[in-house]
Amino acid sequence: MKLHEKPLIRYATSKTPVDKEGHLYKKGERNTSYQKRWFILKGNLLFYYDKRSxxxxxxxxxxxxxxxxxxxxxxxxxxDIRYEGPGIRTYKLAAEDQRTQEAWVKALLWANFSRLRMLVQDLERTYEQVRVDSGPRHRLTVLGIESEQVTTHLGRPVHGRAATHRPAPSTFTSEPLENFVELHERYRKEVDAVRQEWLSKRNQQHGDPPVADLVDLN
Structure with missing residues (x-):
């Protein structure tokens, strides 16, 4: 997408560490030929420039x-970089050689995967804050993985199949990426259950009226 937002431009031009950079060929949306562009990867944002300078x-x-x-x-x-859903653009890129292609594919996968891992860690912190108030009785398991193992499980590098010269289409995915929606829902339900139990116990002890939800976990 074209840049019109000043915060994005400031981020692109800031001294934020660069995860990867280099030349790739990008297929235009109107001009269907591949144009050489300079790419810089920062976090989960891939910026592209007309020239390196x-x-x-x-x-x-x-x-x-x-x-x-x-x-x-x-x-x-x-x-290519693609998204699920109708009418969403697919970005087609090409590298100068197989080694460069493999390096960029791994870097792009890892950028997306790291973002999901950060979201999981945020969910873990929310759960722990509620669990501390409710006592040690609850122990969270998600997709068969205990809570303290979730970060380790998701922290493993994503290994895609090695790219080859003009291969048949092959999507690079990973189990954590596929299961993230289910993981999020399981976390949400368990956090809500622990919170409701804690509120019920507190109301019984102090005779307080029910307390409305302060956080929407949906």
Whole structure:
């Protein structure tokens, strides 16, 4: 997408650490030929520039919720960034060689995966804050993984299948990415159950009227 938001431009031009940078070929939305662009990856934002020396980017690709897929193309070492849902643009890119292609695919997958891991850690902290007030009785398990193992489980690197020269399409995914929605829902239900039990006990002890929910976990 094109950049019009000042905060994004400030972030792109800031001294925030760069996760990866280099030249890739990007297929235009109107001009269907591949154009050489300079790409900079910061977190889960992939900025692209007309030239390496340019200060401000031409646009940005938000990697949250995407999948990275090798694709058939007239350009060698091609891959695309795609999202689920109708009418959402697919970004087609190509590298100069197989090694560069593999490095970028892994970097883009990891950027998206790290964002999901951060969300899981936020959910863990919310759960722990409620659990402390309700006592040690509850022990959270999500998808068969105990709470203290969740971060370790999600912290493993994502290993996609090695890219090959003009391969058949193959989507790079991982179990944690596929299960994140279910994991989020399980966390939400357990946090809500623990909180309701704590409120019920407190009301019984102090004779307080029911307390309305202060946080919407949906």
């Amino acid at each position: 340019d200060r401000e980017p031409l646009g940005v690709i938000v990697l949250e919720g995407c999948s990275v897929q090798l694709c058939e193309s007239n350009e060698n070492y091609a891959f």
